[in-house]
Amino acid sequence: MKNYFLPIIFFQLVIITYLSFILVDVRWEIRSSFKMQEALVAQNQELENLYYQLLTEEFFLNSPARIEKKAKEDLGMIKVRPKKVK
Amino acid sequence: MNIYYKNWRLFLIFLFLFLSILSILVRIIYVQVEQGNFLLQKGNNQNSSERIIEFKRGSIFDKNGIPLAISITGFDLFALSGLKQDDFLRIQNIINLEGLKYENFDKKSLIKKSLSFDEMRKIRSLKIDRLELEKNYKRHYPLGEQVAPLVGFSGKDGYGLEGLEKSYNAILTGKPLREKVLKDGARSAIERLEILEFGEKSKDIYLTIDSNIQYIAYKYLVEAIKNNDGTAGTVIILDNSAKEVLALASYPSYNPNNPMRSIKKNRAFLESYEPGSIVKPLALAGAIENNLIDIDTEMELPIKIDIGGNIINDRKKYGKLKAFEVIKESSQVGATQISFLLGADRLIENYKKFGFSKPVNINFPSTSFGEINTREEISDIEIATLGYGYGLTATPFQISQAYAIFANHGFYNDFRIIKDDEYPIFSEQVIRESTAKNILFAMTEVVENGTGILAKSKNYDVSGKTGTTEKLRDGNYKSSSYTASFIGIGPNPSNNLTIFVNIDGLGSQKYSGGSVAAPLFKNISNDVFAYMGYFNK
Numbered sequence: 001m002k003n004y005f006l007p008i009i010f011f012q013l014v015i016i017t018y019l020s021f022i023l024v025d026v027r028w029e030i031r032s033s034f035k036m037q038e039a040l041v042a043q044n045q046e047l048e049n050l051y052y053q054l055l056t057e058e059f060f061l062n063s064p065a066r067i068e069k070k071a072k073e074d075l076g077m078i079k080v081r082p083k084k085v086k
Numbered sequence: 087m088n089i090y091y092k093n094w095r096l097f098l099i100f101l102f103l104f105l106s107i108l109s110i111l112v113r114i115i116y117v118q119v120e121q122g123n124f125l126l127q128k129g130n131n132q133n134s135s136e137r138i139i140e141f142k143r144g145s146i147f148d149k150n151g152i153p154l155a156i157s158i159t160g161f162d163l164f165a166l167s168g169l170k171q172d173d174f175l176r177i178q179n180i181i182n183l184e185g186l187k188y189e190n191f192d193k194k195s196l197i198k199k200s201l202s203f204d205e206m207r208k209i210r211s212l213k214i215d216r217l218e219l220e221k222n223y224k225r226h227y228p229l230g231e232q233v234a235p236l237v238g239f240s241g242k243d244g245y246g247l248e249g250l251e252k253s254y255n256a257i258l259t260g261k262p263l264r265e266k267v268l269k270d271g272a273r274s275a276i277e278r279l280e281i282l283e284f285g286e287k288s289k290d291i292y293l294t295i296d297s298n299i300q301y302i303a304y305k306y307l308v309e310a311i312k313n314n315d316g317t318a319g320t321v322i323i324l325d326n327s328a329k330e331v332l333a334l335a336s337y338p339s340y341n342p343n344n345p346m347r348s349i350k351k352n353r354a355f356l357e358s359y360e361p362g363s364i365v366k367p368l369a370l371a372g373a374i375e376n377n378l379i380d381i382d383t384e385m386e387l388p389i390k391i392d393i394g395g396n397i398i399n400d401r402k403k404y405g406k407l408k409a410f411e412v413i414k415e416s417s418q419v420g421a422t423q424i425s426f427l428l429g430a431d432r433l434i435e436n437y438k439k440f441g442f443s444k445p446v447n448i449n450f451p452s453t454s455f456g457e458i459n460t461r462e463e464i465s466d467i468e469i470a471t472l473g474y475g476y477g478l479t480a481t482p483f484q485i486s487q488a489y490a491i492f493a494n495h496g497f498y499n500d501f502r503i504i505k506d507d508e509y510p511i512f513s514e515q516v517i518r519e520s521t522a523k524n525i526l527f528a529m530t531e532v533v534e535n536g537t538g539i540l541a542k543s544k545n546y547d548v549s550g551k552t553g554t555t556e557k558l559r560d561g562n563y564k565s566s567s568y569t570a571s572f573i574g575i576g577p578n579p580s581n582n583l584t585i586f587v588n589i590d591g592l593g594s595q596k597y598s599g600g601s602v603a604a605p606l607f608k609n610i611s612n613d614v615f616a617y618m619g620y621f622n623k
Contacts (some may be wrong), residue, residue, distance in 0.1 A: 052153060
């Protein structure tokens with residue numbers, strides 16, 4: 001039994017050292033992922049801003065108010081009632 | 087072992103090394119096991135802090151996904167005390183500080199509001215430590231005053247203060263997340279240590295409003311108010327089959343994007359008024375329901391009725407009119423006779439059946455119920471006036487819901503303003519289908535040959551009813567101020583839409599429902615029916 005004591009201690013020390021490295025690595029992974037998550041949240045908000053800007057622009061360009069103004073003022077169009085459908 | 091005993095020096099060295107390693111191990115175990123939590127806590131306290139993550143306020147969209155209220159993320163830039171002039175100049179080279187000059191900042195001072203993400207990144211790249219960037223959300227309302235009285239607005243703190251922004255504040259805001267994070271040397275969060283309070287993400291809401299229909303309603307309403315020297319008005323468009331509100335325009339309005347806005351009420355829910363002749367079909371429906379009269383029963387109408395010195399008269403002597411013609415001509419004398427046929431109790435009960443003096447089931451910050459004269463000792467003149475729309479008040483929304491009963495085969499329904507609302511829709515049959523059909527017939531006559539002829543369209547068949555009210559001021563009816571109303575159902579025969587319009591504050595030149603409100607209805611209905619793809623007749 002005495003002969004095995006030192007190698008077992010040594011083996012345990014190696015395992016503890018290895019696990020410590022793993023722990024540091026996992027910690028680093030967690031922090032990297034957290035930072036990436038923070039960056040992605042910010043990016044998401046930025047893209048959302050852009051999306052809303054485009055959505056508003058699309059609405060403005062398609063808005064009946066703008067089309068009506070363009071039709072009347074720029075193109076000189078007048079309102080005609082639809083013809084009867086027999 | 088013999089080697090160690092033989093060479094006692096070597097033995098001593100090994101013993102020393104062994105004891106050193108042992109003492110280190112003992113120390114490690116002591117620090118890790120006995121003091122581990124304490125030291126970890128101490129370290130974390132130095133580098134950790136609590137932060138609150140506020141979710142961006144949810145957006146409000148119309149039924150087609152067009153934004154009615156959105157939040158844009160921006161950043162406010164603050165200078166902290168000790169900011170150097172060189173650093174200030176570096177900032178100035180990147181963003182326009184609108185003439186702001188350097189000063190010795192002795193406290194946290196706002197330098198620039200609402201920076202974009204791009205500007206924020208540029209500022210961060212300067213790595214100036216005496217600066218702080220704070221995220222903020224700016225609310226924007228693309229449709230502006232068209233929907234302001236309905237959508238409302240939220241304050242700087244992101245709390246809904248008016249309209250649907252207020253009613254649905256909890257859904258739109260969500261619940262902020264509170265967490266403890268570890269920070270690095272640059273004070274950036276690098277790890278979440280603990281969630282102190284779970285948050286709830288804000289949600290978007292979709293309205294049943296169609297912004298194109300809303301535009302048509304608002305445009306014609308403003309035009310009609312200006313052309314007729316009115317002061318205010320309302321348009322409500324209901325989809326009878328889907329039980330949804332398609333448009334709800336209220337004037338005067340305000341620009342919710344302007345921080346100096348002056349709030350104007352939503353007249354559709356809050357302006358209860360004496361509706362005038364617009365209630366006559368409701369009274370007739372009550373009389374038919376009580377089997378007191380038929381739609382074509384002939385009535386003998388004197389030119390006037392004297393009730394205790396109060397004269398009720400018509401524009402002309404009709405002689406004999408059928409019941410539906412009383413509606414067509416909007417006869418006061420005829421309506422008075424219908425009132426007396428019903429009597430006070432049944433008349434009041436009938437109006438309540440149509441939803442008058444009851445709250446509307448719409449989640450809006452405040453709604454008016456209107457009221458009905460329900461005094462026990464009700465006089466004859468009061469019974470008479472109840473028949474043609476005086477002595478009771480109702481909001482435009484209550485009147486619209488009441489008329490939708492005729493289009494929905496006698497069923498009273500709640501109308502939704504939020505798509506996929508979780509509240510169940512209340513529906514109850516309050517009059518017979520045949521009665522609803524008869525009243526629609528009478529209302530068609532109003533538009534074809536009666537007081538609402540100016541609502542008649544070449545393209546579509548509609549049913550409708552006019553209403554003109556003298557306004558009550560300080561207990562007296564002021565003949566120089568009128569409210570003109572018109573409510574129509576169409577296009578026949580599908581009768582999918584109920585459209586209510588009214589204009590308030592009209593002078594004594596042109597003020598009747600037939601001459602002011604009916605043409606407004608015609609303009610709106612023509613455009614809305616065409617937009618919705620209904621075929622011309």
